[in-house]
Amino acid sequence: MVANAGTNEHEWIFTGEELKDIHVLRTGGDYIEVTCGCTSRKYGDTTGRLRIFVGGQLEISCECVESCSEDKLTPAQFESHSVRGQPKKKWQSCIWVLIKDKKVPLCKTALLKYYKETWEGENGRSRPKRAIHRDEFIRCSSCNKERRFSLRTKEECRIHHEASINKHWTCAS
Structure with missing residues (x-):
């Protein structure tokens, strides 16, 4: 047909x-x-x-x-x-x-x-419905420890970006 x-x-x-x-x-x-x-x-x-x-x-x-x-x-x-x-x-x-x-x-x-x-x-298993960002690490210039940045929201991505461009970034501790 x-x-x-x-x-x-x-x-x-x-x-x-x-x-x-x-x-x-x-x-x-x-x-x-x-x-x-x-x-x-x-x-x-x-x-x-x-x-x-x-x-x-x-x-x-x-x-x-x-x-x-x-x-x-x-x-x-x-x-x-x-x-x-x-x-x-x-x-x-x-x-x-x-x-x-x-x-x-x-x-x-x-x-x-x-x-x-x-x-x-x-x-x-089904594929996740939203993008998954990997966690990023930046070394603190004061205590020399690597600090984790989770990149799951726009705000967290902005904080990580600002820390990554600052060569003398220090953590809160």
């Missing part, structure tokens, strides 16, 4: 113009599924089914061979699986979808419109 403008049953995710001529396999309650693939110079094309969920998540089921059990892969995992080794880490341009029977990179389509990169790692 090819999605045509105006007659699209899943316009709540994408407009008919955005899905025009993309080979849509099926739609679910909260996703659409399209044919996708990744090309390796050494191994050729690996095809799959890309599910795009309303919340922006992307999930790929690999169809490289009938016995392949790779299911629910992230785009980066699919790229790694299809090139059988080290991915280029540019999956947005390496993974393609079929538009008018031509391979078009995901980055050149509207399919990444709602993509939200999740930071959930393989080990189940």
Whole structure:
């Protein structure tokens, strides 16, 4: 089934113009599924089914061979699986979808419109939501001890900066 403008049953995710001529396999309650693939110079094309969920998540089921059990892969995992080794880490341009029977990179389509990169790692830990600054040390010119500066707020960063540019900085003790 090819999605045509105006007659699209899943316009709540994408407009008919955005899905025009993309080979849509099926739609679910909260996703659409399209044919996708990744090309390796050494191994050729690996095809799959890309599910795009309303919340922006992307999930790929690999169809490289009938016995392949790779299911629910992230785009980066699919790229790694299809090139059988080290991915280029540019999956947005390496993974393609079929538009008018031509391979078009995901980055050149509207399919990444709602993509939200999740930071959930393989080990189940999530990436911190704010930047973590490392503590810095400056040696006191009076007592010759290294003093720690935690750089977690704007005020702490300012205090550290002022101390670091002062060659004769002394601690409070």
